[in-house]
Structures are given as structure tokens and as C-alpha cells.
Amino acid sequence: MTERFNHAAAEWDKGDTRQQIAQAVFQTITSRVALLNHMDILDFGCGTGLLSFKIAPLVRSVTGVDLSEKMLEQLEAKNTDSLRVTPLCRDIMKEPLDKTFHGIVSSMAMHHVEDLPGLFKTFRSCLKKDGFVALADLEAEDGTFHTHGNDGVHHFGFEREKLRTIIEDAGFGNVRFHHAHTVVQESGAYPIFVVTATKG
Numbered sequence: 001m002t003e004r005f006n007h008a009a010a011e012w013d014k015g016d017t018r019q020q021i022a023q024a025v026f027q028t029i030t031s032r033v034a035l036l037n038h039m040d041i042l043d044f045g046c047g048t049g050l051l052s053f054k055i056a057p058l059v060r061s062v063t064g065v066d067l068s069e070k071m072l073e074q075l076e077a078k079n080t081d082s083l084r085v086t087p088l089c090r091d092i093m094k095e096p097l098d099k100t101f102h103g104i105v106s107s108m109a110m111h112h113v114e115d116l117p118g119l120f121k122t123f124r125s126c127l128k129k130d131g132f133v134a135l136a137d138l139e140a141e142d143g144t145f146h147t148h149g150n151d152g153v154h155h156f157g158f159e160r161e162k163l164r165t166i167i168e169d170a171g172f173g174n175v176r177f178h179h180a181h182t183v184v185q186e187s188g189a190y191p192i193f194v195v196t197a198t199k200g
């Protein structure tokens, strides 16, 4: 999977679709969660930072974690003196972080992670008391969203109630789903949600 993203990194930001998803996810997150200037935020599966750089001006810091060095190189190239996202190439499920965050955001990365209970357990351990998650991904789909194939895709989107149970079982409360965007392509229409929850 990482090879796939390393290969796609240079072209990742081109075209409208990913920019539109990031903008819609950002708007949905900011309409549901107060992002404040004392907050340290983690963007899980940040890629080239399409979401991270929208959030960075609102908060104290954004750390973008990803497994793909090439995606993170693209992110690093966007850093300026006035707007920075800290790139981190690490599997946080295997190698825990040495700091905690006020919130975790993510866009379109969860479906690439096989062990979702493990992911949410990791998220919980990365958060400060009362910390939040705000995570965007596909509603359940039929496997046709990824037009270049499903290598590294562990979930064809998510059924809300099954995901809610996983999130609650990991120790989160106030689980809420919000519609964010619909991607329309030749193979169909694919709604995207943002799920928000707080560390219980």
C-alpha cells in the first residue's frame, strides 16, 4: 500500500476531486468541532497535507502522520515560515507517540487500516483528557470507488452503526455522524461522512 502512495505522491494534489473532498471535510469538521489556538492536532494519514494545511492556521500545531515518505515530502515542500505542519513517518499503532493531542483529524485514511479496534485504541492513547476525533471516510460502497484497484483497501467504506460500535468499544462517547460530501464519478456516487467523538 505504501508503495502505491509513494508512486501517487507527486500527482496527488492535481485535479479537483481531492481538493474538493479536503475542503468539504474541513468545513464539516469546523462546523462541528471548535478548533482553538491552544490546540495541538494530529492528522492521521495526512498524505500531502490537503486537510492539515487548512487546519494549521486555526490551532497551535498540526502533526501529520503517514506511512508514505513521498507523500510527506510533498507536505514538507508546502511548509513556510508562517504556516507549518510537522511531518512524521511512523506506524503509530506499532510505535506510540511521545506526546498527546487535543484532537485527531483524518480524511480518507481509515479504510486503509485493517485493524480498526486497534486504530481507535491507539487514537485514544494519543489524546489528552476530553480530546476529540473528527474523521472522514466513505459510507459503505461496493468496491468501485478506487478506480485503480483495491490494493491496500481494507474496507469498502463503513456502515455507520458498525463503526459506531467499534468507536464506542474503544472508549469514546458522543459519537455523531455528519454528511460531508459526495464524490460523483463514472462508477457511481460515493457519499463521505465525518464522524466525531470524544474521549470518554
Ligand SMILES: C[S@@+](CC[C@H](N)C(=O)[O-])C[C@H]1O[C@@H](n2cnc3c(N)ncnc32)[C@H](O)[C@@H]1O
Pocket (backbone or CB within 6 Å): 002, 005, 018, 022, 044, 045, 046, 047, 048, 049, 050, 051, 065, 066, 067, 068, 071, 090, 091, 092, 106, 107, 108, 109, 112, 113
Ligand atoms: C487516500 S490517502 C489520503 C491522504 C490525505 N488525508 C488526503 O485526504 O489527501 C490515505 C493516506 O493514508 C496513509 N496511511 C494508510 N495507512 C496508514 C497508517 N496505518 N498510518 C499512517 N498513514 C497511513 C497513506 O499512506 C495515504 O497517504
